[in-house]
Amino acid sequence: DVKVTQSSRYLVKRTGEKVFLECVQDMDHENMFWYRQDPGLGLRLIYFSYDVKMKEKGDIPEGYSVSREKKERFSLILESASTNQTSMYLCATQGGGVAGDEQYFGPGTRLTVT
Amino acid sequence: SQQGEEDPQALSIQEGENATMNCSYKTGINNLQWYRQNSGRGLVHLILIRSNEREKHSGRLRVTLDTSKKSSSLLITASRAADTASYFCATRLTGGGNKLTFGTGTQLKVEL
Numbered sequence: 484d485v486k487v488t489q490s491s492r493y494l495v496k497r498t499g500e501k502v503f504l505e506c507v508q509d510m511d512h513e514n515m516f517w518y519r520q521d522p523g524l525g526l527r528l529i530y531f532s533y534d535v536k537m538k539e540k541g542d543i544p545e546g547y548s549v550s551r552e553k554k555e556r557f558s559l560i561l562e563s564a565s566t567n568q569t570s571m572y573l574c575a576t577q578g579g580g581v582a583g584d585e586q587y588f589g590p591g592t593r594l595t596v597t
Numbered sequence: 598s599q600q601g602e603e604d605p606q607a608l609s610i611q612e613g614e615n616a617t618m619n620c621s622y623k624t625g626i627n628n629l630q631w632y633r634q635n636s637g638r639g640l641v642h643l644i645l646i647r648s649n650e651r652e653k654h655s656g657r658l659r660v661t662l663d664t665s666k667k668s669s670s671l672l673i674t675a676s677r678a679a680d681t682a683s684y685f686c687a688t689r690l691t692g693g694g695n696k697l698t699f700g701t702g703t704q705l706k707v708e709l
Contacts, residue, residue: 586640
């Protein structure tokens, strides 16, 4: 079974802090994704990566950056947290190609910025 | 409106009844997927239907796809309290690479 872990389930940070959210997968999947989920808006893609050191912007990249130095780890960085970044953050992986199109999600990190 | 909109937004049924959720989308797709999310948790993949398929079954789940109407439906038969969750459709767009576009979800409540 694919296992996707996220560094924290709950996180409280202050406005202006730099925040790191980490995601680790154990299935050697090429593709990794960061979403945020807000009530009434569903999941929105922030960034994704299809290989080490490769990244592409999703639909709402503003205020975020990412890092993928190793295949199994994909980090989301909030350079200067703001209250409108309070949300549920979900990481997902996908094998792609013959490995399949379905995405496997971590348990989520609920971030509160005060 | 968004690519991938579920209808209804919320659904409440009794245990043993069937639950039907619908998803509409706007542009061409390679496949459409359904996911379940239990309260406050990550999403779990349920079923995938490709653009050249019309119907697919998995256990108590039945998914249909009508590409002419750009719509899909998810039927859960003989629902159980454990089916209480939010259900999302997600589309892999033609030419969209590996990205999925998620809808806003249907909240299903199954009461005893």
